[in-house]
């Protein structure tokens with residue numbers, strides 16, 4: 001069939017979201033899921049899709065058009081990205097904002113050498129919010145841009161706390177400062193520090209015998225993720241965790257407030273309200289996987305971000321049909 005052949009590397013919340021998002025895109029086909037765990041222990045939504053060991057992934061390079069990397073940004077993607085870029089066109093959701101150029105360079109070399117494409121930092125932030133911050137600051141060159149997230153579950157920060165020694169289960173909610181939002185919406189264009197915009201609230205189940213204060217310190221001092229925020233760490237038992245912390249809503253908005261010409265106030269706002277952070281992020285990954293397949297067909301190689309992808313390539317519609325949607 002002439003469907004785009006897609007595979008998933010890493011099966012967690014995001015991997016599951018990509019599996020269901022692919023089922024909503026009939027021009028694409030999920031050919032397999034790769035996991036570092038024993039494949040027989042990995043339960044997919046669709047039992048007809050094969051699960052393979054990550055160790056065997058190189059053997060599939062000729063059977064996959066695009067590999068969607070669903071590992072964690074803190075420790076999986078920095079290692080898996082450069083490795084897989086040697087064999088596949090890849091898409092990832094890398095979101096450690098401070099390290100994006102480092103990750104770009106680490107992907108660009110192996111991808112160029114292999115004649116492959118590596119699209120990084122796809123999702124909503126980074127991803128769709130990145131595009132809207134760029135539109136805002138470019139179109140309203142005189143102004144201020146603000147990004148607020150939540151109240152909701154950050155997967156990057158939840159993945160990060162789960163990697164801390166002594167943590168059995170963990171989630172992190174991001175809470176925006178209502179006072180800061182008020183000031184921005186009132187057009188004050190305030191100078192706000194990272195700490196003034198959001199607080200971070202963690203719920204942790206400890207491993208047997210782990211020390212709470214040691215875990216708390218590891219989290220609140222964690223560079224790039226928690227060090228610049230006021231962070232609350234709550235310890236709960238597994239039953240409470242499963243009862244109260246199993247859904248993953250999120251959302252947020254990007255505001256650009258500026259002035260044009262003779263001092264006319266202009267505001268651009270882009271907002272998201274997400275019932276499922278992973279399923280939405282996965283839907284963005286799948287749309288960009290389609291664009292990566294088209295760009296690879298045009299001979300594009302190396303690392304790219306959403307800022308480098310012509311938006312029309314995301315659509316399954318043919319260009320003439322898409323042009324009709326312009327107005």
Ligand SMILES: NC(=O)C1=CN([C@@H]2O[C@H](COP(=O)(O)OP(=O)(O)OC[C@H]3O[C@@H](n4cnc5c(N)ncnc54)[C@H](OP(=O)(O)O)[C@@H]3O)[C@@H](O)[C@H]2O)C=CC1
Pocket residue numbers: 009010011012013014015034035036037054070071072073074076093094095096121122123124125126127155156157159160162277278281
């Ligand atoms: N750019 C954006 O807007 C967004 C980016 N993200 C990014 O997505 C990343 C992944 O998030 P998420 O899917 O929630 O992370 P998870 O913790 O659910 O999964 C990360 C990896 O952990 C492994 N894993 C999953 N479940 C288990 C388990 N039960 N036991 C052992 N290992 C397991 C999987 O690898 P394996 O199968 O190999 O074991 C998986 O790929 C985040 O780190 C974040 O950076 C997320 C949302 C938005």
Ligand SMILES: N[C@@H](C[C@H]1CC(C(=O)O)=NO1)C(=O)O
Pocket residue numbers: 095123124125126149150152153154155156157173174250277
């Ligand atoms: N990358 C984020 C997506 C948004 C959410 C977020 C935060 O709450 O800090 N930052 O960016 C995620 O992993 O969920």
